[in-house]
Amino acid sequence: MKIAMLEPLAVSAECLEREAEIFKKAGHEVFLTLKPLLDSQKLEAAKDADVLIIANSPLPAGLLESSPKVKMISVAFTGVDHLPAAEVKARGITVSNSQGYATIPVAELVFGAAITLLRNVIPCDAAARAGKTKDGLVGTELYGKRLGIIGFGAIGRSVAKIGQAFGCETVAFDVSLEGEAGSLVEGTKILELDDILATSDIISLHVPLTPQTRGLIGKEKLGLIKKTAVLINMARGPVVDSQALADALNNGDIAGAALDVFDVEPPLPLSEPLLGAKNTVLTPHIGFASKESMVRRAGIAFGNISAWLAGEPRNVSI
Secondary structure (H helix, E strand, O other): OEEEEOOOOOOOHHHHHHHHHHHHHOOOEEEOOOOOOOHHHHHHHHOOOOEEEEOOOOOOOOOOOOOOOOOEEEEOOOOOOOOOHHHHHHOOOEEEOOOOOOHHHHHHHHHHHHHHHHOOHHHHHHHHHOOOOOOOOOOOOOOOOEEEEEOOOHHHHHHHHHHHHOOOEEEEEOHHHOOOOOOEEOOEEEOOHHHHHHHOOEEEEOOOOOOOOOOOEOHHHHOOOOOOOEEEEOOOHHHEOHHHHHHHHHOOOOOEEEEOOOOOOOOOOOOOHHHHOOOEEEOOOOOOOOHHHHHHHHHHHHHHHHHHHOOOOOOEOO
């Protein structure tokens, strides 16, 4: 059997060799890469492969058609919306994601972003460098704020736990919990989406990108948010209407926003409306990426292959 890695996983060669060793000892061929591959190189590596390892880049056009032996794809990423789901299903290919590897770094970044917004860290930094004082820049605390979490899976629940440690009141919405409004889940009150938007001081998004969540936070939903509230998106960019959010920020209809994800992967085009929006903290999709999480991700990605070979596929996501 051949296992072909089509994207680097941001770990050392030593880490990759450790993960691949069990397969090599079993007589399998393993193709590893530490550098990004051209589409032509991906096509060549995959043409006789049984298993592919990818991260968050789409497959080159025609790759699956030219790789008839592929029966399993291990995705070193949480989302799988960059795969051609219909074609994968039609070919009977098992797809496993690496859910769980990024829970810790994403949840931590939420609070780095929240504190940066609430305490005006970026304008304070600029003031200090310009020889100015804190005048006009005194911010607010996390303590006592209502933290609204939209998407209450593993990351959302981790955000709630950390928020509670900061003294926040945590409320959440998740489609899987509809009908349970008013109940408590792990110390977090379940509310309807509009109630969370209208009453929260901090709103943190943690939903997958689906046809139902695409554009979920648009002009109408933004209009429900308090002018003193901040929005944090560590989920997927298209969940939020970027132009509508930029307009709301520039018009003072929302106090601030922190975004780690956008309609396209960074580098962002100069036409991105949020680049010129007021009171924003923008990061180039770093939420999932810590040194520790990259090692964790590699372990899950290779572990998914072992589970599939044993006839017990896990983390199946398509």
